[in-house]
Amino acid sequence: MKGLTVIVTGGSRGLGKAIALAFAAEGAKVGLLCRRSYETAREVARQIEREGGVAWAYPCDVADCGAVNSTVGDVFRKAGSLDLIVNNAGVSHSSLLLKTDEGTWDAVLATNLTGAFNLTRAALPYMLRQRRGHIVNIGSLSAIQGIMGSVAYCASKAGLIGLTLSSAREYGSRGIAVNAVLPGYMPTEMGKAMPPASREAILSENVLGRGSTPEDVARFIVRLVQTEGVSGQVFNLDSRPWW
Numbered sequence: 001m002k003g004l005t006v007i008v009t010g011g012s013r014g015l016g017k018a019i020a021l022a023f024a025a026e027g028a029k030v031g032l033l034c035r036r037s038y039e040t041a042r043e044v045a046r047q048i049e050r051e052g053g054v055a056w057a058y059p060c061d062v063a064d065c066g067a068v069n070s071t072v073g074d075v076f077r078k079a080g081s082l083d084l085i086v087n088n089a090g091v092s093h094s095s096l097l098l099k100t101d102e103g104t105w106d107a108v109l110a111t112n113l114t115g116a117f118n119l120t121r122a123a124l125p126y127m128l129r130q131r132r133g134h135i136v137n138i139g140s141l142s143a144i145q146g147i148m149g150s151v152a153y154c155a156s157k158a159g160l161i162g163l164t165l166s167s168a169r170e171y172g173s174r175g176i177a178v179n180a181v182l183p184g185y186m187p188t189e190m191g192k193a194m195p196p197a198s199r200e201a202i203l204s205e206n207v208l209g210r211g212s213t214p215e216d217v218a219r220f221i222v223r224l225v226q227t228e229g230v231s232g233q234v235f236n237l238d239s240r241p242w243w
Contacts, residue, residue, distance in 0.1 A: 001023065001026040001027050001028045001222075001225070001226065002026070002027030002028070003027065003028075003029070003081075004027075004028045004029070004081065004083040004084060005028065005029045005030075005031070005075065005076075005079040005080075005081045005082050005083050005084070006020075006023045006028045006029070006030055006031070006083065006084035006085065006086065007030075007031040007033060007072065007075055007082070007084070007085045007086070007119065007123065008020045008023070008030060008031070008032055008033070008085075008086045008088055009033045009034075009060075009062050009085075009086065009087055009088050009089035009115065009119060010033070010034060010088040010089035010090060011030075011031075011032030011033055011034055011041055011044065011057075011088070012032065012034040012036075012037040012038070012040040012041035012044060012057075013037065013040055013044075014214055015088055015138065015183065015214040015217055015218070016032070016034075016086075016088045016089070017044050017214070018213075018214035018215050018217070018218040019086055019088060019214075019217075019218045019221055020032055020044055020048070020055070021044070021047070021048065021218070022215070022218035022219060022221070022222045023084070023222060024048040024051070024053040024054075024055060025051075025053075026222055026226075027053075028053075028083075028084070029053070029054040029055065029079045030045075030048060030053070030054070030055040030056075031055070031056050031058065031071070031075040031079070032044055032045055032055060032056065032057045032058065033058050033060040033062065033071060033089070033119075034057070034058075034059065034060070034089075035059070035060065035061045035062070035089070035111075038057065038059040041057035041058075041059075042057040044057065045057040054079075056074075056075065056078060058071045058074070058075075061115075062087075062089050062111060062114075062115030062116070062118055062119055063110035063111055063114055063115050063118070064118075065118045065122075068115075068118040068119055068122050069118075069122045072119070072122040072123055072126070073122075076126055081126075081130065082123055082126040082127060082130075082133070083127070083130070083132065083133055083134070084133065084134045084135075084136070084225055085119055085120065085123045085133075085134075085135050085136070086136045086138065086221065087115065087116035087119055087120065087135070087136070087137045087138060087160075088138045089111055089112075089115050089116075090111060090112045090138065090156075091107070091108055091111045091112065091153075092108070092150065092153045093107075093108055093150070093152055093153060094149050094150060095149060095151075096148075096149055096151070097151045100151055100152055104152060105152045108152035108153055108156055109152065109155070109156045109159070111156075112153070112156035112157065112159075112160065113156045113159040113160055113163070116137055116160055116163060117163060120135055120163070120167060123135070124171065124176070127171075127174075127175075127176050128171070128174055128176070130175075131174055131175040132175045132176070133175070133176040133177070134176070134177045134178075134179075134225045135164075135167065135176065135177070135178040135179075136178075136179055136180070136181060136221055136224065136225065137160050137161075137163065137164045137178070137179070137180045137181070138160075138180075138181055138183065139157045139160050139161055139164075139180045139181065139182045139234070140153070140154075140157040140182055140183070140238075141182050141184075141236060141238040142154045142157055143157035143158040143160065143161050143182070144158075144161075144182075160180065161180055161234055164178050164179065164180040164232070164234065165178075165232055165234075168231045168232030169232065172231050172232065176231075177230060177231035178231055178232065179224060179230065179231060179232070179233050179234070179235065180233070180234045180235065181217065181220065181221055181224070181235045181237060182234065182235065182236045182237060182238055183212045183217045183237050183238065184206065184212035184237055184238035185206075185212065185238070206238070212237055212238070216237070217237060220235070220237060
């Protein structure tokens with residue numbers, strides 16, 4: 001992967017940071033996007049540079065189409081290519097449907113679903129000119145199973161699967177692969193913020209008796225991107241039966 005360019009959203013911490021470091025370790029140039037914690041993202045970029053890699057950090061709200069277009073253009077100008085994007089940025093909110101107001105619904109979908117749409121649409125013209133590319137969308141098993149009290153989050157992740165499958169069909173003939181990865185429970189900030197009872201229930205259903213780590217998921221994504229001929233797939237890394 002040496003010389004390829006990847007953009008990772010939500011790249012300042014947690015899974016996004018792990019993905020960025022994993023790609024950089026394989027020789028890829030990395031653009032890290034984050035809405036908040038820009039200084040933290042800059043430190044991740046500096047860590048990559050200290051280890052001999054190339055990385056840039058950007059303060060960018062993926063829900064802002066103009067900001068996304070500008071950022072993607074800047075990454076391309078600096079790197080000379082745009083080969084991979086990982087739509088990892090996500091937010092969650094816990095409330096029952098009747099207690100979820102429109103503002104909350106809109107905010108969750110704006111980041112989790114519209115943000116992925118914005119980055120995908122901004123990146124595709126560069127990939128189409130190169131006739132190659134790979135898009136990875138970070139979903140959740142909750143898109144299939146549902147979670148009580150997380151209606152906006154579950155709906156956004158279900159929409160992300162639809163975006164994945166449709167995009168794969170539209171652009172596969174142009175050399176662009178699109179896949180979704182559903183991590184298991186991870187002890188990230190979002191994971192730790194879950195109600196303890198919900199977290200325990202998820203882990204108790206896991207057939208391996210454990211959740212994922214960000215590093216587990218990052219390694220899988222790197223290997224997925226390195227594997228040719230795979231597109232339009234939804235990979236469940238959460239070892240809970242979904243049927």
